[in-house]
Amino acid sequence: MISGLAGAFLLLGTLACDGGEVALTAKREHLEAFADMLVPADNPATLEGVALGRDLFFDPLLSADSTISCGTCHRPELAFSDGLPLSRGIGGRLGRRNTPGLANVGYLHQHLFWDGRAVGLEAQALHPIAEPHEMGGDWATVLGKLRRHPDYWPRFRSAFGLGSPDQLEASHVGKALAQFQRTLVSSDSKYDRVQRGEAVFSTAEALGEAIFFDFADDPEGPYAGLPTGECAHCHTPPHFTNQRFFNNGLDAAAHLEDFGDPGRGGITGSKAELGLFRAPGLRNVALTAPYMHDGRMATLEEVVAHYNGGGEYAENKSANVFPLGLDSVQATALVAFLQTLTDSSFVTQSIMLLR
Incomplete structure (x- = not known):
């Protein structure tokens, strides 16, 4: 699983983490114009955590009826937006607002969502899962699925040092999703290349x-x-x-x-x-x-x-x-x-x- 993730990111760059390095979707030398990403002390990036977050992001298991995932509304080919005026949740329910892209969301450390209701990625990741017009779930049900899952529970245990399934909480899901989203770094547009002296407008x-x-x-x-x-x-x-x-x-x-x-x-x-x-x-x-x-x-x-x-x-x-x-x-x-x-x-x- 870890080697597959590294292959997907092509090892184009690295984010310092506990016990190793996590591949980014940007080359290290392309990040010189960016300030250091602010990462919460209680959620350092790990290979296990990023891989877990990536799989959770694209898994419809987190929705109430297992039909949509985070990736349903945040499509990679659309820079993690969805191409719709308003997002659509389970059962085709119409959302309230447009889905934003996620490029460089890890650098946006202040209030997230259009109305700023979440402070930081860890908190932001928790909202869509329980929203009736988005993934429509409730955390008791979602955590029950994950605690019983033959693949996810062992990976949560490894990524966050948990001792038993009842220790798995919503915050651990938010932390894994946040670790993955911090790897979504965009730094090689024509604008960036012009700033680096590699291209001309x-x-x-x-x-x-x-x-x-x-x-x-x-x-x-x-x-x-x-x-x-x-x-x-x-x-x-x-x-x-x-x-x-x-x-x-x-x-x-x-x-x-x-x-x-x-x-x-x-x-x-x-x-x-x-x-x-x-x-x-x-x-x-x-x-x-x-x-x-x-x-x-x-x-x-x-x-x-x-x-x-x-x-x-x-x-x-x-x-x-x-x-x-x-x-x-x-x-x-x-x-x-x-x-x-x-x-x-x-x-x-x-x-x-x-x-």
Whole structure:
């Protein structure tokens, strides 16, 4: 099992762990632009833990009727998204929100989910299993399955030093899933190669980069006078998110209580945070359509058009969302830049996990 996992990751890189090294879907030398991944002290990566998490991720056993897995909604070929506006759970139940991709999720150590209801991967991994509109299970039943399973129980025992099946808890499942997800590292897009001096942007991509990063703010630079996109305020490199919550002008709201989906405010109880959602990471964004928390936009062109138009009024709309004044050439260039965030090697290696 361990050698199979190592083969799937092609041993392209390593993550330090207790008693060995865990292969990553990225080469070690490609991670120099990234800060060290923050790993909880009580869940260090191990070969056994990552392998266990990988198999649990793709196993429908964790759902109430054993029909869907984490991998059903997080498909490797779509950078671990699902291509649907809203996720679908057991029995075809319609979810509340769009499924985000998981590239570099291990680096996103703050609040996860669109509304930030989980702090850290270990906590995030526990939610879908018990959600009625997702995997629809209950932890007593799921743990009963795992404690009786002839393969999984011995592996939990080995990975976490458990003495008897009754010691297996939901937290151990969350820890195994988190260990696996921390190996899903994307760092070899064209954008990354340009930053390393291994490639050069096309004219359109370079123009899009200038708009994305507001190069026009430099009055002496070559892009002076160009409209700014204001994108990097929220989508900050290297993971293209600042992990914060914003109202990006999707819906008009005369009163903050008018939002159909309360977003972050539904978790915190803060009126000022109603209608705010977490800024998603943009790595592999060209593969994770449709877009926004409710999947309402089918293409990147629609996304750019939304921001170019300045969005709808709400009292708490982000100050960075206003009419941009991009012409058609500039809007197309911005899309071209976003497409440089696609890491085809990440996708190829991730698909191999299913073999």
